[in-house]
Amino acid sequence: MEAVELKVPPVGESIAEVTIAEWLKKEGDAVERDEAVVELETEKATVELPAPASGVLRRILKAKGQKAAIGETIGLLEPRVPATAAPGPVRAEVVPATPAQAVRVMPAAAVALAERGLRPEEVRATGPGGRLLKEDVLDPPHAELTTQPAVVEPPSGPPPSGAREDHVVPMTPIRRTIAARLVQAKQEMAMLTTFNEVDMGDMMALRKEYQEEFQQRHGVRLGMMSFFVKAVINALGEFPQLNAELRGDNIVYHRHFDIGIAVGSGKGLAVPVIRDAERLSFAELERTVGDFGRRAKENKLRLEELRGGTFTISNGGVYGSLLSTPIINPPQTGILGLHAIQDRPVARGGQVVIRPMMYVALSYDHRIIDGREAVTFLRRIKEQVEKPSRLLLGV
Numbered sequence: 001m002e003a004v005e006l007k008v009p010p011v012g013e014s015i016a017e018v019t020i021a022e023w024l025k026k027e028g029d030a031v032e033r034d035e036a037v038v039e040l041e042t043e044k045a046t047v048e049l050p051a052p053a054s055g056v057l058r059r060i061l062k063a064k065g066q067k068a069a070i071g072e073t074i075g076l077l078e079p080r081v082p083a084t085a086a087p088g089p090v091r092a093e094v095v096p097a098t099p100a101q102a103v104r105v106m107p108a109a110a111v112a113l114a115e116r117g118l119r120p121e122e123v124r125a126t127g128p129g130g131r132l133l134k135e136d137v138l139d140p141p142h143a144e145l146t147t148q149p150a151v152v153e154p155p156s157g158p159p160p161s162g163a164r165e166d167h168v169v170p171m172t173p174i175r176r177t178i179a180a181r182l183v184q185a186k187q188e189m190a191m192l193t194t195f196n197e198v199d200m201g202d203m204m205a206l207r208k209e210y211q212e213e214f215q216q217r218h219g220v221r222l223g224m225m226s227f228f229v230k231a232v233i234n235a236l237g238e239f240p241q242l243n244a245e246l247r248g249d250n251i252v253y254h255r256h257f258d259i260g261i262a263v264g265s266g267k268g269l270a271v272p273v274i275r276d277a278e279r280l281s282f283a284e285l286e287r288t289v290g291d292f293g294r295r296a297k298e299n300k301l302r303l304e305e306l307r308g309g310t311f312t313i314s315n316g317g318v319y320g321s322l323l324s325t326p327i328i329n330p331p332q333t334g335i336l337g338l339h340a341i342q343d344r345p346v347a348r349g350g351q352v353v354i355r356p357m358m359y360v361a362l363s364y365d366h367r368i369i370d371g372r373e374a375v376t377f378l379r380r381i382k383e384q385v386e387k388p389s390r391l392l393l394g395v
Contacts, residue, residue: 004053006075008068011042011303017069018042019172021299025057031077038074039299043177045270045306046299055079059126061135065170073133076126105132112137175268185328190366193325194374198382200341200356203227206388218283224338225261226285228313230391231384232336233257233278236311239377241369242334243310251368260309260329261289264319265296271329272301273309317341323359333368336381337361 008018021041025031036048037057055078062074105113105120109132113120118137125132171179185191207222214222236243236257244253257278260271272292277285295301312329317340326337337360344357362378384390 003058004055004077004079005073006037006049006052006077008040008070008072008074009049010070011040011047015042015070017067020062020064020066020068020074021046022064023060024048027057027060029057031055031057037077040068041172042303045301045303047303049074051077053077053079061126061133072135109134109137172268178268181330182327185330188330189328191328191363192366192371192374193361193363194371194378195323195359195361196378196382198358198360199346199386200224200358203385203388204341204356214283218286220283220286220290222282223286223289225289225313225315226282227385227388227391228336228338228381229259229261229274229277229285229289230282231381232259232311232313234384234391235377235380238380239369239373241373242364242377244333244368245310245331246333246365246368247331254310256310258308258310260312260332261292262312262314263293263296265299265301270296270301270306271309271312272296272305273307275308311335313338315339317358323361325361326363328363328365333365334374334377335363336378337363 011018018040019042021039023038025037031037031051031054033052033054034050037051038049040047040049057075058078059076060074061076062068062072068074104125109120112134113123120132123132123136126136203224207224211222214220240253241251243257244251246252256276259274259277261274262269262271264270274280274285274288280288292301292305309329309332311332312326312335314326314335315338316324316326317338321339322342323339324337326335328335339359339361341356341358343354345352346355346357347353348355360378360381362374364374
């Protein structure tokens with residue numbers, strides 16, 4: 001029975017290659033159909049490749065850290081012999097290559113051989129039926145995968161005494177994409193940021209008053225993000241320029257509210273999207289945001305959850321940030337930055353009082369959004385969050 005090829009599947013538009021993040025099985029391990037065999041890291045997320053059949057993982061062709069093109073074979077699976085097969089011992093026959101035996105060279109492998117001045121018999125074939133694959137030429141298989149590239153994680157802890165060697169690691173696909181998109185935003189947009197501050201006292205009092213009942217009824221804690229999502233949606237309805245994007249010489253005004261929520265993961269920033277957020281209740285929003293956060297830490301976000309988005313909210317306050325200028329996620333035209341809540345003295349009714357205050361920042365694309373609209377948009381968010389009853393009344 002011929003080996004089954006483990007091929008890199010299409011993992012999203014414009015993505016041509018992946019990086020082998022982690023083999024979940026080692027050579028010789030038994031696998032079940034649809035069981036995850038390997039994790040593939042793309043420019044946007046980490047995805048799992050399931051086994052197409054039950055059997056044994058016979059060969060790993062791409063080690064952890066190596067790149068593979070879409071459609072490329074990265075491993076070979078020996079399928080399990082069906083229970084209805086004829087009785088008797090099953091023997092995998094290995095026929096050694098001899099000078100009289102022709103090796104079946106795949107077209108891509110032939111090109112690679114010619115480029116390197118090699119003959120087919122000088123390279124060990126690992127493909128099904130003794131086929132010589134391109135990767136056999138470019139990356140000859142080894143008996144043991146002991147020559148993996150340097151780990152991509154930065155070093156932790158203090159360096160050894162007297163150590164002066166630099167620690168050089170390749171950028172992950174996700175980090176490269178983050179870098180490219182941030183530079184793109186800076187180069188292509190007329191980006192400005194406006195600031196305001198929000199008195200969080202009434203919202204915090206409301207959450208405290210109803211937290212226990214809310215959690216008992218809905219099975220989730222009443223957090224802060226659902227209030228800001230609701231406030232953003234209401235404000236976007238008044239200022240559609242911030243729920244739009246530029247396409248050439250046209251402005252596309254979105255009629256839906258797909259709100260991206262920036263969350264930290266083990267491999268960089270991810271922005272999963274809450275689809276049709278205007279249709280969700282406070283409890284549904286809290287469950288969705290909480291689920292995004294948990295799965296981001298486990299690198300379990302799905303690619304379709306990272307696509308699209310018409311506006312983004314980023315909460316740097318969870319890391320202690322007091323003030324920042326968030327960068328827009330292209331092709332969106334706005335992003336709201338939330339920050340740490342801090343007790344500060346403020347003037348109320350001619351008196352100085354201590355209130356829980358938060359700085360908020362709105363970065364916007366000045367090509368289609370004027371300063372007046374941006375400032376008013378941010379003020380509307382401030383008004384709604386400071387008086388949460390406005391969110392229920394839509395005023």
